[in-house]
Amino acid sequence: MTLLADLLSTVFERRTRWGKGAVDNRPFEELTADLIGATGEISGMNVARTILERYAACDDEEKLAFFRHLSERMTIDAGTVRDALDAYEAGQTKASYRAFMSAAEPPRQELIRRLNQVPGATKALVAMRADLLRLGKGEASLEALDLDFRHLFASWFNRGFLVLRPISWQSPAHILEKIIAYEAVHAIDSWEDLRRRVEPTDRRCFAFFHPAMPDEPLIFVEVALTTGIAASVQDVLSSERSMLMAEEADTAVFYSISNCQAGLASISFGNSLIKQVVADLSMELSGLKTFVTLSPIPGLSVWLETDAPYVDREDDERMRALAARYLTTAKRPDGLPLDPVARFHLGNGAEIHKVQARADLSEKGLRQSAGMMVNYLYDLSRVTQNHERFAETHGIAASAEIRSLSTTADKASA
């Protein structure tokens, strides 16, 4: 393994080794045709670099033009596909299958793969897709182009290629500053705040990385090791809390999960991340028996406005009952839970375990979740069956307490 550790360090060194040649001023149309053409596979490195550098210097207007070129001129040709399909149906040979595959895949996919041969290109391509998502919204052909990016990224960022790493106070500063920047749930407001989340022995942080962009976390989760289930994020983040020896903890609380790369939207890592961290922490700390989240209920406030407009928000029990009812009964038209965080965790096979009042008193917590939070429980022995039931019948797994609370709320509102 040490070989690997060592060898990876060269990935990025290469960046500087290749001299720059003469500036290549041809338009994108020619450059992309060149890269995709016969010689592109062999001598395309310079063309690919030129395209990426040129792109990086573009303004939004120029980027849109580049994307439109890809979406309109480097797409599939329906006639060609149909001919190849006919030929394939007529005789299913290696050649006819290859011809069909080639026709059915738009040339821009091969273009993106060839762009990726340049050192550092993966990161640049992820950023390119972030641009596309931002600029292409609502434009059908650009949304189609995005499906190609997404298709390739799903393959490149396959779970088997990702690496889970603990993030600690011993991590490099340039990684830590990204944790600060990307934290999306409970903002980190300074290096001291960060330190409180990653340095103490009862605080952990884990992130997924991809070997081709080792300086960029893809997603990370923050964990508090506790005795008993944490009831509020104030407790978790307090700078005055008393520290615990990790070995004494019986519970791991996942209190924040943040995606880092806008360009990897819809490439799902969260489920794998949580399960891997549960598995790793179980191995390391045999005292850990319970793995729960401490999650916001971002749709609660809006739902309360219509479903329980006159509730006394200071009445904790009533609020807990309503939160339980919201989580277990409020549904989208497609039958899935209305709450997006609930959809994520229930979809992963977690169950609704506990609701907590006055659990997030931040401005954002009060505004979105009426100060309430919820613990989703990850019990590895049940996640598969929970997940399957959820996937097949939209059945929601919940603790007896939650079910009982929800019933209370029903009665009360009846």
Next chain:
Amino acid sequence: MTLLADLLSTVFERRTRWGKGAVDNRPFEELTADLIGATGEISGMNVARTILERYAACDDEEKLAFFRHLSERMTIDAGTVRDALDAYEAGQTKASYRAFMSAAEPPRQELIRRLNQVPGATKALVAMRADLLRLGKGEASLEALDLDFRHLFASWFNRGFLVLRPISWQSPAHILEKIIAYEAVHAIDSWEDLRRRVEPTDRRCFAFFHPAMPDEPLIFVEVALTTGIAASVQDVLSSERSMLMAEEADTAVFYSISNCQAGLASISFGNSLIKQVVADLSMELSGLKTFVTLSPIPGLSVWLETDAPYVDREDDERMRALAARYLTTAKRPDGLPLDPVARFHLGNGAEIHKVQARADLSEKGLRQSAGMMVNYLYDLSRVTQNHERFAETHGIAASAEIRSLSTTADKASA
């Protein structure tokens, strides 16, 4: 970068962290359907592991059955593709494009991607394709299946994901033993022989690795640093040769290139490897001015039998002229050079620089190449134009000496 080095070490640790669950005895048909199905993305890790472990224990007959299942039951459905294509033509929306993409990609591609989420799976899948190539030859549907593997592997083993590493006497033994095993040109017959090729300061070895299978070199090249161009492989490999300080060398001789993974056939690394090594060595040793191969001419003996059956093989000059003529004029029906090694290097943009008599006196060297060898020259300032001329017109780049020699042979045979 040190983060990466460090973080990669976990990829394989995970292997042992997950407990084994109950044995899952369902047939491949059910397992693959399960993995590809709705729940496969979330909870498919165990199913994927089961399939891979089951497969690893199969005999050839069972493997063939598995492959046939993939090729026959998890392929595209022409009717569905046609419908999706029609719908897409009728209205080019995100949804219709997505539906077409989905129909046009055989489900086995998604199956292979999901199999790959298991730690260590990439190596297992490469081995699986090696089986397929071995067992599926000549069976059209299996050859089509192989195109799917190849398509995915070309994406996964994209140049941007590969890592070049020097191999030295300080490399781990389990890597070095693979160098011994995979050397395909000039066999390494012992650890002492290996040491002579990787330990001296005027001998180098470089390999490409993929982060997901860090214990497996993909391809490697052996290099001798010399003054002047090496004229025979005996000189290069002699245990009695006098050593050179690397700084004194003016020439790097690539005397052996070996692919290591049968399962990565047709995924081309050699061109990138050579150019990267040329670039890296240029950086490290500013005294190096010439980069050549010392290559076999494996088609020469057969060609001589018909084209110059009575040649005196002891006549070095005559043999060199014939070798030059063979390399520059003997063509396949498609116009490409008859000699496979020539096709490779000329396709990379190299040029035929020199031919050497009595250059490989091994049994294999005499049998295949009549003892002759050739130096292909890699001049980075010319490889692109050489490559393009070769790709477009099959034009062969050769030194004046080679062209002159070839003419001599023509005249002589006239």
Next chain:
Amino acid sequence: MTLLADLLSTVFERRTRWGKGAVDNRPFEELTADLIGATGEISGMNVARTILERYAACDDEEKLAFFRHLSERMTIDAGTVRDALDAYEAGQTKASYRAFMSAAEPPRQELIRRLNQVPGATKALVAMRADLLRLGKGEASLEALDLDFRHLFASWFNRGFLVLRPISWQSPAHILEKIIAYEAVHAIDSWEDLRRRVEPTDRRCFAFFHPAMPDEPLIFVEVALTTGIAASVQDVLSSERSMLMAEEADTAVFYSISNCQAGLASISFGNSLIKQVVADLSMELSGLKTFVTLSPIPGLSVWLETDAPYVDREDDERMRALAARYLTTAKRPDGLPLDPVARFHLGNGAEIHKVQARADLSEKGLRQSAGMMVNYLYDLSRVTQNHERFAETHGIAASAEIRSLSTTADKASA
């Protein structure tokens, strides 16, 4: 080398592997006797750990008692030494020499060595000496005890055991926070300030580390890469300066050198550090031609008060002349330069190259150095002879400009 990289990681892991035994409540007197005794070499690990942990929990009074025990009860016995010396003179055998060596070395040296076998002990012992320096000042027997610490540390922190490492924005946060904490010349007031000193390509930082305390820099130097010699620390630290490509720089300016470990006082690293960094930067950046410091002149203000009390501090030229005169002519009774920073750099073989007015306008710079700074030049081709001349005759190397300025000042004051 990767082995080493890898292997070192275990040094500190061991810390947690040893279970704690029963608490050992014996007094220091017994514990130290035990550790130094016959069984101490074999089974002393636990005793050593007990002593170090006990010590760490002591207050200053108790620490003083511990030190006095070492200084009074674990010192040499003059009578024993004299007897051993007599025996040795009478017959110079291995045995008599060994007996003398043993008698002439106070047992506390062996005690310190045996304490050091505990993982993490080196750092604890360095901290112990910091306590001793603080508490023992002026107490002859404690000052003698300190000589033993210093003797051992000079051996342990031998140049051959130190490792030079670049410090960058990619360094671990727990190292970087120590850089912030230890910077002694130009205070770093935030993580952003730190980033400006270590992240840009034209800013560098290097530190010496010891393998047995890898989390603790011993000494570090901050470097600015510039074109021409930096004339003020404001320019160097400005957040608005324009960045330079490292390759374009012709000068490296060492603008801050800070020792980190109070417990390593009088163990000199600065000279080695500067020369190593000069050598390394020369290798990396061939454009660098000039290596200078930008140093404070901490004794200047005091000297001006008596030697030029009425000088107009706004008269830059006059101030530069006086600074030059101060640096070249103000001496201690022993003939060495009065200015401590001058003693350090001239002792290293540097030469006084340039003096700069209004070069440090910070409160401290104005107070100590009257805002003046000086560039000492490190010319590796001359440092040895400069150093020797300085060591032998106290001769001060200075540029023609400095000598001329100094003369001006002399005349002016005449």
Next chain:
Amino acid sequence: MTLLADLLSTVFERRTRWGKGAVDNRPFEELTADLIGATGEISGMNVARTILERYAACDDEEKLAFFRHLSERMTIDAGTVRDALDAYEAGQTKASYRAFMSAAEPPRQELIRRLNQVPGATKALVAMRADLLRLGKGEASLEALDLDFRHLFASWFNRGFLVLRPISWQSPAHILEKIIAYEAVHAIDSWEDLRRRVEPTDRRCFAFFHPAMPDEPLIFVEVALTTGIAASVQDVLSSERSMLMAEEADTAVFYSISNCQAGLASISFGNSLIKQVVADLSMELSGLKTFVTLSPIPGLSVWLETDAPYVDREDDERMRALAARYLTTAKRPDGLPLDPVARFHLGNGAEIHKVQARADLSEKGLRQSAGMMVNYLYDLSRVTQNHERFAETHGIAASAEIRSLSTTADKASA
């Protein structure tokens, strides 16, 4: 920790960074005087390198001359020591103590410390001492010189500076070849033999390293994980044995311990190594309950010749009894066990646990140990008291079986 891993890699890179200056042809006398002199601390790097390179090229005669120069001219001066001692007794000040310390330490110690500042010097100095031990035997002044080397090395190779590392088939070849070369108990005759000892999951190897010579193991131990106590080295080394999963083992058998560095003779690592490995394996494999050696009894054959000349060596029970009697009763004049291996393990606090007949049928095993072997038991809960009893009263810890066997032998011979 990754910082350290990373940073150490520079230790040896430095070697090539310093250009070579003009050749310095002065004799050793001048060079050593120079290095030890006033300027040596600052500018001694080049002189130190010159001395080490010159020394490396010396023949034995010249090396002896060098050693004699050190032993005769760079030793303590009895008169100076006596004066300093008198002054110290008269007034115990910091200055008088420092003067005494300086007088009582021979200048050659400082010389060796200054030599050590050159990168790579530690290894060269260890080799130098190996020469001294070989050449200086019996020459009193050289034996005294050796005590100085030994004194410094004991400080430099302090347990706190050593690093324990597993050696496996993934270790670098240049380390593994040293394991082959240094194995002193049961010779390793090929790379395949080595692989059998380090690759299987039930075979382990651990070595101590020093950060300043990371390519050189200092001492290593080979371990077999077994169920029950291994009864013969043939079983342990057999290429046909059935493999065990490490997790299933209940016993760790230390079947070979080898020192690697002749120049570190009398610097004891073995005791620490065994205890560290016991602790580490206990942590990793909770199934391990018993830690024993499988050791030769190298003095047995000689002892049998006089104490039981007519014993039937085919009578296993009789042989076991005699071996037990030998180990528990045969003593040197100083009261310590006659058998050197017994002295080592009993001195470490191990106990004689079992004796095994026909346990080493190699030529060497039969010749020295009459084919017998012994298991010493390391029970960490008893090693300290065992060690202390052994150190204080030479009391030998042995199992009831051994004591009983020994009694049998006594009676039989009575």
